[in-house]
Amino acid sequence: MNSAATMISIRNVTKRFGVFAAVQDACFDIRAGEFFSLLGASGSGKTTLLRILAGFEAATEGEVHIDGAPMDAVPPHQRPVNMVFQNYAIFPHLNVRDNIGFGLRKLKLDKAERARRIDEMLELIKLPGFGDRASDQLSGGQRQRVALARALILRPKVLLLDEPLGALDKQLREQMQTELRALQRSVGITFVLVTHDQEEAMALSDRIAVMADGRVLQIDTPAGLYERPKTRRVASFVGSMNFLPGDLAVRACGQAAWQHGKADFIAIRPERITLHTDHPADQAGAGQPLPGRLTDRVYLGERVQYQVQLDGCAQHLAVSTPNTAPVVADPGTPVWLTWPAEAMIPLQDD
Amino acid sequence: MIRRHHFHRPNRGLQVYAVFFMALLYAPIMFIPLFSFSDGLYIRFPIEGWTLRWYDELLQRTAVLRALENSVRVAGSVAVVSTVLGVFAAKALVRYRVPGKGPILGFILLPLVVPPIIFGVALLLMVSWLQIPLSLYTIAAGHIIICLPFAIATLLPRFEGYDAAMEEAAADLGENGWWVFWRVTVPIILPGIVASLLLTFTVSFDEFVMAFFLGGTDLTLPLYVWGQLRIPRAFPVVLALGTLILLFSFVLVFLGLKIGRRGAIKLVDRD
Numbered sequence: 001m002n003s004a005a006t007m008i009s010i011r012n013v014t015k016r017f018g019v020f021a022a023v024q025d026a027c028f029d030i031r032a033g034e035f036f037s038l039l040g041a042s043g044s045g046k047t048t049l050l051r052i053l054a055g056f057e058a059a060t061e062g063e064v065h066i067d068g069a070p071m072d073a074v075p076p077h078q079r080p081v082n083m084v085f086q087n088y089a090i091f092p093h094l095n096v097r098d099n100i101g102f103g104l105r106k107l108k109l110d111k112a113e114r115a116r117r118i119d120e121m122l123e124l125i126k127l128p129g130f131g132d133r134a135s136d137q138l139s140g141g142q143r144q145r146v147a148l149a150r151a152l153i154l155r156p157k158v159l160l161l162d163e164p165l166g167a168l169d170k171q172l173r174e175q176m177q178t179e180l181r182a183l184q185r186s187v188g189i190t191f192v193l194v195t196h197d198q199e200e201a202m203a204l205s206d207r208i209a210v211m212a213d214g215r216v217l218q219i220d221t222p223a224g225l226y227e228r229p230k231t232r233r234v235a236s237f238v239g240s241m242n243f244l245p246g247d248l249a250v251r252a253c254g255q256a257a258w259q260h261g262k263a264d265f266i267a268i269r270p271e272r273i274t275l276h277t278d279h280p281a282d283q284a285g286a287g288q289p290l291p292g293r294l295t296d297r298v299y300l301g302e303r304v305q306y307q308v309q310l311d312g313c314a315q316h317l318a319v320s321t322p323n324t325a326p327v328v329a330d331p332g333t334p335v336w337l338t339w340p341a342e343a344m345i346p347l348q349d350d
Numbered sequence: 351m352i353r354r355h356h357f358h359r360p361n362r363g364l365q366v367y368a369v370f371f372m373a374l375l376y377a378p379i380m381f382i383p384l385f386s387f388s389d390g391l392y393i394r395f396p397i398e399g400w401t402l403r404w405y406d407e408l409l410q411r412t413a414v415l416r417a418l419e420n421s422v423r424v425a426g427s428v429a430v431v432s433t434v435l436g437v438f439a440a441k442a443l444v445r446y447r448v449p450g451k452g453p454i455l456g457f458i459l460l461p462l463v464v465p466p467i468i469f470g471v472a473l474l475l476m477v478s479w480l481q482i483p484l485s486l487y488t489i490a491a492g493h494i495i496i497c498l499p500f501a502i503a504t505l506l507p508r509f510e511g512y513d514a515a516m517e518e519a520a521a522d523l524g525e526n527g528w529w530v531f532w533r534v535t536v537p538i539i540l541p542g543i544v545a546s547l548l549l550t551f552t553v554s555f556d557e558f559v560m561a562f563f564l565g566g567t568d569l570t571l572p573l574y575v576w577g578q579l580r581i582p583r584a585f586p587v588v589l590a591l592g593t594l595i596l597l598f599s600f601v602l603v604f605l606g607l608k609i610g611r612r613g614a615i616k617l618v619d620r621d
Binding site for chain 2: 054056075076077078081082083085086087089091092093094102103105106150151154
């Protein structure tokens, strides 16, 4: 597949409800065959943008093209997109088969072909034999699969997913993430996912657009967002992050190692910081370890999360160590922190 | 033995009061079926003997059957028209951002609190000013005004009870507004539609005041009963007729409530 082919083109889209701008000047492309996520807190405009793609909301300004065709005048029932709704919107009066086959009416298939396509979908979502179940006899995960099949059976150019895993419990959610990713690869359809869960977005997406207050802050791959956030907001939204005044952070790793010049802030991931209970030996070219005091320890199973207050300032740093490291210290113990220069991400005020 | 919190403990005094209240409410109505089986012409205790002859006599009267037919025709059309209008109104009120929703709803529900006699007189004035002859049609028009609030009150919770995303999902799957309505909206609110049909049918079937003002020479059943009351000899027959109407109305209202509730529970239980 040509990776450069554009499936969805969002051109300067703004949506206002009265004076409130839900989406402001969104402008980006989504590639064909891509798993693309809109990530943001509630009220960030991600759902509004998805509903503009589906045709349930009209953009106040700007335009949307899907597969090269302008969508402004196209009503939802004529768009080449299908959607998995937040609570799945399974039709309560229809059984599983009729839910999945709902959209086939217009294709005027004969009975056998219709049955074949529904069976194919039941197979795809791993629910063969569930066709005659009433819709209220399904578990949350099964409802989610039926919603997927109902949308995919029409072979849309784009599948829109509105928080599709939000209603599931944690274990099921992780299992469905894996299946969703595999499904997207096997059908090769462009997926656009809306989520507030950054782990979900990271696990699933080829690229993620981080949104806040109606604006797209940054679009990048999961690794790009995590390792090279452009602004403080993106950095704090994706994963947990420490923020330090630039000069303090540079002192800890040594001026020599720092190539970036002056930054307003330095961001450091908690897992990149090394915690020492003894003053570490000075290494050549390394900076001074920052002394502090352990104020809290949270045991998370696979990881242990520490809070450290730096001596001489009010700054707290989060430090995360894998559980394989020796459990260091109780709150109150003096500790020293070091980190490599490449762990520091320079940020400007935003 | 389950110990109950004092909040949930049964209150003996209230129970006695409730039974007494219900008895007072329904005892007078129960006299109607009771005396419809009495052998005597007059309502008095002790009852001298039991008979079914008033029912037999009732079925001999062609005027009764004609009134019954009129009533069924009026009530049937009123039920259909007010339920159809109710579906549109309820959908509009729940699904769309209607400016002045509160006042509109209040205005629609107004006939519930305005005495029918006021409406009856007002409609009679209008009908005679427009020189429309009084008939079963004018009765039906009056009844639609009275029944519309019942239809809307029955249907509103049905529309509020299901996610608007159902309709969006149907549109997303390729159906236009017309098909979304028939393939998704109607099946989901069907219990409400049936309940509304039964309820409005009953209200129209039993209604007297509007029919009295707006009726022509064709009588509905309540009008026929009213006419018979002036003839003392006909009174036991009226009681027999009243018993049948009572029974019929009870069954319809009971069915309507049961159907309406069953559907509601089915929708809410999910999730």
